[in-house]
Amino acid sequence: MFTDKLDLPNIVLAIRLHGGDIEFGAKAYAERAGAITHVIVESIRTQHAHLALKDRKRLVTMQWLVDVLMKKQMDVPWRHAHLPSVFVDGCRPLLGKLISFSGFDESERAAMKFMVETMGARFTPYLSRHNNILIAKSGGVEKVEKAREWDIQVVNYQWLADNYAGQRVEADNQRYQLGQPCEDVSPGPYALEMINDQFKQLLRKFSLWLASLQSFC
Structure with a gap:
């Protein structure tokens, strides 16, 4: 299993073994924007994330990539951790805990x-x-x-x-408190959409995929 700071050579190898490709940095994004389907970011409050949203890309976290590789199947984000947060340096609510x-x-x-x-x-x-x-x-x-x-x-x-x-x-x-009704760590995309407007906006980029999944329900 990959860690959050990541063994990038192994990440690249795993993606390419599964038929995908990965690039790093703003320059690579500018050069290959038309071919890029997913953009990995930690926070939506970055210039890179804003540009990717404007370009109608699917924004996900590195945890989504790790879980997809472990699952060996591309999937819509199904965990909170798969969607980028609003947090940036200087604005992290659990700092030091x-x-x-x-x-x-x-x-x-x-x-x-x-x-x-x-x-x-x-x-x-x-x-x-x-x-x-x-x-x-x-x-x-x-x-x-x-x-x-x-x-x-x-x-x-x-x-x-x-x-x-x-x-x-x-x-x-x-x-x-323990014993109270509680969301699951993997609530699924439909439940994630209902949490807030930010998650709904991010998952909207997967709308065609979500619609195709729903047609089988």
């Missing part, structure tokens, strides 16, 4: 790690007294009990999803 996870599988953890790091936090696979937040799928496990013993805030995945979507989030809100 240490966050750990409990109860999620390896694929879910990779997507969540991408999200927390995009927002300025650092993921730790372990839990220590220095952690600020534990994101847990369920209670009644040792890691959750230890977090509560150490007075570390325990929240559900909804807290992370809402943060990533740019909402104003309070960890103490009842919505983010």
Whole structure:
């Protein structure tokens, strides 16, 4: 599995083995804009992202590319982590936080790690007294009990999803407590469209593909 800072030679090799191609940088984009179908960005608040949107390209994150390569199938973004955020340097809501996870599988953890790091936090696979937040799928496990013993805030995945979507989030809100209704790490494109106008706009670039998928439902 690729990491977020990425082994770029392996990424390039994997894409080309699957019949695609990849270019890097503004110059390559300008030279091959007509052939480019997807543009990988971290945030929509960059000049490159604005140009790609104007050119009606599909904007996705590196996590989308990693998950598609692991899945061995091109697909519409199905996770929050597949869509670029609004965050840029100087505007990262979790800057300096240490966050750990409990109860999620390896694929879910990779997507969540991408999200927390995009927002300025650092993921730790372990839990220590220095952690600020534990994101847990369920209670009644040792890691959750230890977090509560150490007075570390325990929240559900909804807290992370809402943060990533740019909402104003309070960890103490009842919505983010374990046992409350919570979005899945992989809610699917139709659910993502309903979250906010930004996600809807990004997924609109996939509209023909979404329409073809819906015709089989």
